Amino acid sequence: MKLNTNYQKLEENYLFTEIAKRTSDFIHAHPEAHIIKLGIGDVTVPIASVAADAMIRATEELKHPETFRGYGPELGYFFARQAVQTYYADYGIKIDADEITIGDGIGSDIANITDLFVHGDNGVLIPDPVYPLYKATSLMDGQRIIYLPCTEQNNFLPEPPAVPSDLIYLCSPNNPTGATFTFDRLQAWVDYANRVGAIILYDDAYERFIEEDDKPHSIFAIDGARTCAIEFGSLSKTAGFTCVRSGYTIVPNELVREGMSLKKMWHQRQTTKYNGAPYVTQRGLEAALSAEGLLQADMTIGIYKRNVPLITQTLEEKGIFYCGGANSPYIWLRCPDGMRSWQFFDYLLEKAHVVGTPGVGFGEYGENYFRLSTFNTFENTGEAMQRIAKVI
Amino acid sequence: MKLNTNYQKLEENYLFTEIAKRTSDFIHAHPEAHIIKLGIGDVTVPIASVAADAMIRATEELKHPETFRGYGPELGYFFARQAVQTYYADYGIKIDADEITIGDGIGSDIANITDLFVHGDNGVLIPDPVYPLYKATSLMDGQRIIYLPCTEQNNFLPEPPAVPSDLIYLCSPNNPTGATFTFDRLQAWVDYANRVGAIILYDDAYERFIEEDDKPHSIFAIDGARTCAIEFGSLSKTAGFTCVRSGYTIVPNELVREGMSLKKMWHQRQTTKYNGAPYVTQRGLEAALSAEGLLQADMTIGIYKRNVPLITQTLEEKGIFYCGGANSPYIWLRCPDGMRSWQFFDYLLEKAHVVGTPGVGFGEYGENYFRLSTFNTFENTGEAMQRIAKVI
Numbered sequence: 001m002k003l004n005t006n007y008q009k010l011e012e013n014y015l016f017t018e019i020a021k022r023t024s025d026f027i028h029a030h031p032e033a034h035i036i037k038l039g040i041g042d043v044t045v046p047i048a049s050v051a052a053d054a055m056i057r058a059t060e061e062l063k064h065p066e067t068f069r070g071y072g073p074e075l076g077y078f079f080a081r082q083a084v085q086t087y088y089a090d091y092g093i094k095i096d097a098d099e100i101t102i103g104d105g106i107g108s109d110i111a112n113i114t115d116l117f118v119h120g121d122n123g124v125l126i127p128d129p130v131y132p133l134y135k136a137t138s139l140m141d142g143q144r145i146i147y148l149p150c151t152e153q154n155n156f157l158p159e160p161p162a163v164p165s166d167l168i169y170l171c172s173p174n175n176p177t178g179a180t181f182t183f184d185r186l187q188a189w190v191d192y193a194n195r196v197g198a199i200i201l202y203d204d205a206y207e208r209f210i211e212e213d214d215k216p217h218s219i220f221a222i223d224g225a226r227t228c229a230i231e232f233g234s235l236s237k238t239a240g241f242t243c244v245r246s247g248y249t250i251v252p253n254e255l256v257r258e259g260m261s262l263k264k265m266w267h268q269r270q271t272t273k274y275n276g277a278p279y280v281t282q283r284g285l286e287a288a289l290s291a292e293g294l295l296q297a298d299m300t301i302g303i304y305k306r307n308v309p310l311i312t313q314t315l316e317e318k319g320i321f322y323c324g325g326a327n328s329p330y331i332w333l334r335c336p337d338g339m340r341s342w343q344f345f346d347y348l349l350e351k352a353h354v355v356g357t358p359g360v361g362f363g364e365y366g367e368n369y370f371r372l373s374t375f376n377t378f379e380n381t382g383e384a385m386q387r388i389a390k391v392i
Numbered sequence: 393m394k395l396n397t398n399y400q401k402l403e404e405n406y407l408f409t410e411i412a413k414r415t416s417d418f419i420h421a422h423p424e425a426h427i428i429k430l431g432i433g434d435v436t437v438p439i440a441s442v443a444a445d446a447m448i449r450a451t452e453e454l455k456h457p458e459t460f461r462g463y464g465p466e467l468g469y470f471f472a473r474q475a476v477q478t479y480y481a482d483y484g485i486k487i488d489a490d491e492i493t494i495g496d497g498i499g500s501d502i503a504n505i506t507d508l509f510v511h512g513d514n515g516v517l518i519p520d521p522v523y524p525l526y527k528a529t530s531l532m533d534g535q536r537i538i539y540l541p542c543t544e545q546n547n548f549l550p551e552p553p554a555v556p557s558d559l560i561y562l563c564s565p566n567n568p569t570g571a572t573f574t575f576d577r578l579q580a581w582v583d584y585a586n587r588v589g590a591i592i593l594y595d596d597a598y599e600r601f602i603e604e605d606d607k608p609h610s611i612f613a614i615d616g617a618r619t620c621a622i623e624f625g626s627l628s629k630t631a632g633f634t635c636v637r638s639g640y641t642i643v644p645n646e647l648v649r650e651g652m653s654l655k656k657m658w659h660q661r662q663t664t665k666y667n668g669a670p671y672v673t674q675r676g677l678e679a680a681l682s683a684e685g686l687l688q689a690d691m692t693i694g695i696y697k698r699n700v701p702l703i704t705q706t707l708e709e710k711g712i713f714y715c716g717g718a719n720s721p722y723i724w725l726r727c728p729d730g731m732r733s734w735q736f737f738d739y740l741l742e743k744a745h746v747v748g749t750p751g752v753g754f755g756e757y758g759e760n761y762f763r764l765s766t767f768n769t770f771e772n773t774g775e776a777m778q779r780i781a782k783v784i
Contacts, residue, residue, distance in 0.1 A: 001509075001514065001558045001559075001589055001590070001591070001649050001650065002509065002510035002513040002514055002558070003508060003509060003510065003649055003650050003652050003657070004507065004508055004509060004510055004657070005510075005650075005652075007508070007652070007657050007660050007661075008652070010660055010664070014663065040463075042462035042463050043462055044457075044460075044462070045457075045460075046454060046455050046456055046457055046460040047454045047455065047460070049455050052451050052452070052454055052455045055451045055672065056448050056451050056452070059444050059447045059448050059451065059672075060444070060448070062438060062439045062444055062632075062635065062636070063438050063439065063441050063444045064438055065436075065437075065438055068436075068437075068438040068439070068632070069635045070434035070435055070436070070634045070635055071432070071434050071634045071635060072635050104496055104637075104667075104670070105667045107665070107666065107667045108665065108666055108667065111664065111665030111666070112504075112665065115396065115532070116395060116396055116399070117393075117394065117395060117396060118394035118395065118396055118397075119511055121394040122393065122394055133664065136664045137664065137665060140507070140660075140661075140664065140665075166393045166394070167393075197393055198393070199393070240454075240460070242462045242463045242667075243454065243461045243462055243463060243464050243670065243671040244454070244670055244671070244672065245496075245667060245668070245669070245670045257393050257395055258393065258395050258397075260395050260397075260399070260400070265395070265396070265399050268399050268402055268532075269399075269532075271406065272402070272406075272503065272525065272528045272529065272532065273499070273500065273503030273504065273529060273532075274499065274500055274503070275496075275497045275499045275500065275634075275637060276637070277637070278496070278635065278636055278637045278670065278673055279635040279636070280447065280451075280636065280670075280672065280673075281670060281672075
């Protein structure tokens with residue numbers, strides 16, 4: 001019996017578990033406190049009603065012999081793959097339906113695609129700070145990790161290194177910093193990946209928040225990306241699907257390494273180790289990506305965007321460095337008075353009864369920084385920022 | 393870049409893909425033929441209405457701010473884990489809710505748990521013939537496979553070998569043979585696994601079809617199983633959830649190897665690489681495992697069981713060896729006249745317009761055998777067997 005001892009490299013206390021623990025300890029000690037959570041990146045606006053209605057209709061179908069369905073296609077129903085294809089076409093990007101697979105959320109697909117690469121024998125580039133999943137899966141797979149420091153000096157956008165690599169995780173707009181690649185900056189990564197033969201795993205979960213025209217909504221808007229990139233999409237932050245679980249992955253036909261088609265390998269992985277996303281959630285995805293669904297998504301994003309100035313005006317008044325917000329649901333700020341991330345977390349919780357996310361939880365270069373999320377109501381966010389203004 | 397070249401060991405034509413291809417080629421050439429499918433193991437009775445109604449109510453909740461939910465617990469909602477716990481308690485088996493995780497189907501969990509074991513360095517025992525997933529995932533992981541021949545001589549039930557091993561796949565009632573371990577025969581496997589330190593991965597998908605009292609519904613009905621077994625359960629064949637995707641996995645607290653808790657590792661895997669099953673399908677699972685849901689499941693199974701004598705009477709009249717049916721939805725038969733599996737497949741398709749499953753698709757010891765499924769209507773099954781009776 002050889003167990004995967006790489007699991008022992010995982011940190012004992014996952015970021016959001018620790019936040020939940022400290023918060024509940026505080027509530028236990030101060031039951032009268034009215035806590036406002038601007039911490040975990042979970043949405044608060046209900047799922048798009050057009051998607052919910054489609055899911056209800058789909059479930060009704062399953063009750064009746066004439067409309068019942070059994071096993072679906074493992075890679076996704078054609079109607080769902082086509083909905084994603086149309087979504088990209090609206091951005092002017094041509095993707096074959098066959099290059100798209102439908103899954104149960106961006107997290108699963110980003111994690112499961114690592115099955116295609118030999119464990120313990122690939123060099124992985126990971127920005128720091130960034131969403132913790134890439135580091136965790138790379139540790140579990142025993143890969144060699146090189147961190148790419150993202151700092152105020154490089155506007156939190158990493159540049160390709162001088163050394164070669166095998167896998168590159170990029171997330172744009174970035175979680176937690178909100179930093180978003182321009183076409184030019186992303187082109188540099190695509191050129192690097194093609195030069196050294198690496199593959200970019202592109203986390204596109206927040207693309208719908210992009211407001212600026214010089215920022216691509218997909219890596220496939222970049223010349224040469226089809227020979228070096230895999231893109232992962234999500235419905236979580238647009239249609240409110242964090243509890244519905246739906247997403248998609250795009251592996252281009254031209255992506256070949258060592259004579260092997262990555263698309264074919266991914267399809268082998270999914271047709272063997274996965275039985276397809278639920279019919280009901282795929283009907284939800286189809287509706288969420290319809291014209292009406294996208295209108296609802298943009299209205300939902302609009303609700304979150306209203307919170308941005310509430311947060312940034314306070315920070316500006318206090319002279320605190322921040323970035324993000326423009327193309328992302330997150331505001332990334334430097335902790336006041338040189339406080340460390342967890343120190344500021346405890347300070348805000350105690351003094352303002354506001355929960356945020358310690359930057360160091362996203363990587364060591366996140367130390368002394370802090371993330372505030374716009375996933376809350378206008379009223380709660382305003383109240384939270386008034387309280388914060390009083391104590392910093 | 394080191395790709396997982398083990399993927400190249402996968403067979404090019406997956407069993408059910410090849411069946412679908414030959415069937416569609418035949419239909420194309422004979423558009424007038426009325427094909428009856430007793431092939432793929434997919435259900436035909438709609439999902440339990442109590443489960444569908446619960447799913448619809450759950451989706452309604454997601455539309456409203458007061459009842460909306462975001463990210464759920466990765467390991468499953470407590471209500472769902474508790475429903476599984478109660479299901480086992482009804483069989484007289486005590487399982488902690490914390491030992492249960494809720495997933496998106498038995499296939500995903502059986503495949504994903506292989507992440508806990510070092511790729512390329514474990515010896516795996518796989519019965520032959522058996523559901524193709526175990527072999528496929530073991531090949532993809534580069535493990536050393538030893539096949540356990542299941543033949544008429546051993547009633548298609550493998551016995552523990554003389555040699556040690558690391559992982560053991562057991563499926564009881566077996567797909568495709570329907571062979572089902574008695575308490576005694578399964579005890580021998582548990583004793584072997586505890587003696588050599590192996591782990592049994594127990595596929596329990598068909599336990600609800602068991603009719604005979606001397607057959608356990610769970611490996612945890614066997615003394616000593618809690619130190620050597622992981623069990624996987626499914627709602628597919630009971631509540632008709634093949635398109636809903638829901639299942640559960642049980643890793644006992646006592647299962648420890650090399651000082652590591654397998655339950656802890658599985659929880660690490662799922663909390664990192666998985667975001668939890670959809671809220672909607674977990675409400676479906678809860679309803680499907682309620683008293684009303686189980687009554688509906690047993691009525692559905694009753695519908696399939698009515699087909700068993702339609703099939704077995706024909707086979708008996710023709711003097712054809714068969715087994716299964718009593719505790720399983722499948723009947724496993726020896727092809728008449730010494731025909732090979734695919735030869736009989738083509739023969740039945742051409743002469744009787746009936747689609748079955750070639751036994752060799754489940755392993756080389758399945759050659760010369762054939763699987764018929766009871767997942768169809770009484771009328772279709774009767775018609776299919778009349779046609780078969782005429783040509784064999």
